Amino acid sequence: MDQGSKAVAKAEGKTVYLPCKVTEGSSDYIHWYQIKDGKAPSRLLYISKDGVVTRDSNNPQASDFTVDKTKLYDLKLSDTKKSHSAVYFCAYWVYVSGSHSENIYSHPVHELHW
Numbered sequence: 001m002d003q004g005s006k007a008v009a010k011a012e013g014k015t016v017y018l019p020c021k022v023t024e025g026s027s028d029y030i031h032w033y034q035i036k037d038g039k040a041p042s043r044l045l046y047i048s049k050d051g052v053v054t055r056d057s058n059n060p061q062a063s064d065f066t067v068d069k070t071k072l073y074d075l076k077l078s079d080t081k082k083s084h085s086a087v088y089f090c091a092y093w094v095y096v097s098g099s100h101s102e103n104i105y106s107h108p109v110h111e112l113h114w
Contacts, residue, residue, distance in 0.1 A: 012080055013079055017074050017076055020075065021073070028049055029046045029048055031043055031046045032090050033089050034087070037086075049072075087110065
């Protein structure tokens with residue numbers, strides 16, 4: 001999995017794309033997580049390989065995010081706000097014999113800040 005370079009937004013009201021390109025293994029779902037300062041990772045959404053996006057109702061900012069339809073797994077944030085300052089990463093699990101075998105994600109992760 002390759003997440004490209006860091007993305008940094010320095011102004012509110014911008015559109016930011018955070019890339020996530022799956023390059024190894026296979027998975028039915030790609031998950032996007034947000035880490036705010038001093039908090040545990042919180043899932044924003046997950047994307048099926050068919051392009052169906054499911055937002056996580058436990059993250060209050062999940063509805064602010066979507067995916068770039070031209071690049072299936074890239075996270076899109078329109079109208080950035082200071083409250084979006086966080087670290088973001090995509091992840092997926094490789095399945096072996098019907099069970100999770102390994103959580104894979106790559107660095108660098110994406111950081112949005114002002």
